[in-house]
Amino acid sequence: MELDELKTAWLALERRLEQGNAINLQLYKEGRMKKLRSSLRPLYWGQILQMLFGLLFVVLAASFWPHHRDVPQMLVSGLIVHAYGVLSIVMGGITIGMISRVNSDYSQPVLEIQKRLAQVRRFYVLGGMIVGLPWALIWLPLCVVLAGKVGVDLWTQAPSVFWIGGGVGMVILLGTWWFHRWSRSPKRPRLAQAMEDSVTGASLRKAGRILSELEQFEKE
Numbered sequence: 001m002e003l004d005e006l007k008t009a010w011l012a013l014e015r016r017l018e019q020g021n022a023i024n025l026q027l028y029k030e031g032r033m034k035k036l037r038s039s040l041r042p043l044y045w046g047q048i049l050q051m052l053f054g055l056l057f058v059v060l061a062a063s064f065w066p067h068h069r070d071v072p073q074m075l076v077s078g079l080i081v082h083a084y085g086v087l088s089i090v091m092g093g094i095t096i097g098m099i100s101r102v103n104s105d106y107s108q109p110v111l112e113i114q115k116r117l118a119q120v121r122r123f124y125v126l127g128g129m130i131v132g133l134p135w136a137l138i139w140l141p142l143c144v145v146l147a148g149k150v151g152v153d154l155w156t157q158a159p160s161v162f163w164i165g166g167g168v169g170m171v172i173l174l175g176t177w178w179f180h181r182w183s184r185s186p187k188r189p190r191l192a193q194a195m196e197d198s199v200t201g202a203s204l205r206k207a208g209r210i211l212s213e214l215e216q217f218e219k220e
Contacts, residue, residue: 036113036210037103043124043203044099050131051092057085057142064145074148074154084138091127098123113210117190121204128214133176136169 065078098120102113140162148153155162 017078026150036207039203039206039210040099040102040135041203043201044096046203047092047095047099051089052064052098054085054088054092057081057088058086060087060149061145064148068148071153074144074153077144078149078157080138080141084134088131093130095120095124110211114208117207118213119206121200121208124204125200133173136172139163140169 061078061082065075065082068074068078098116102116102120143161144154
């Protein structure tokens with residue numbers, strides 16, 4: 001075989017190897033992306049449930065406060081519950097939209113998908129704080145609304161519930177803030193990581209591992 005023929009055969013073999021590697025990478029990526037979509041499904045449906053929960057609050061409050069505009073404590077309580085319901089729906093809807101962006105185009109580079117997943121994670125943690133922490137106090141106006149639905153003015157008949165409950169709620173919020181700062185100390189890396197994992201959620205952690213595996217496979 002002449003030298004030119006040998007070079008041609010070698011180049012053809014290289015092209016075939018490159019094509020084979022590209023096909024293998026594409027097949028592996030498609031498999032990883034399917035697992036990524038599956039890993040995010042619980043988070044997606046969790047946000048759906050949060051939105052339905054918020055809708056329940058909106059319906060409950062909307063059927064209450066317009067009929068109690070002459071009673072300040074009931075009006076304010078109803079508006080607070082209404083606002084919390086709307087906030088829960090909005091935060092859930094935004095999170096779902098961000099998850100859809102992650103799943104929308106798997107032809108994007110892995111780095112771009114990782115950036116989108118990181119955005120979901122940051123917003124999910126923020127949303128968890130915004131929707132979750134108020135429960136230390138939001139149960140008080142909720143009780144006013146529920147009691148008011150059966151004709152009981154809880155504020156006037158049991159004011160101690162609000163003073164005691166409000167105090168306990170503030171202690172919970174301050175305790176949560178203190179523990180968060182304490183657990184984030186560089187002296188407690190394992191605890192800090194455990195706290196990070198707890199607020200991130202299993203779905204996002206699994207999705208992050210899948211993308212890391214794919215990134216490593218591409219480098220190899």
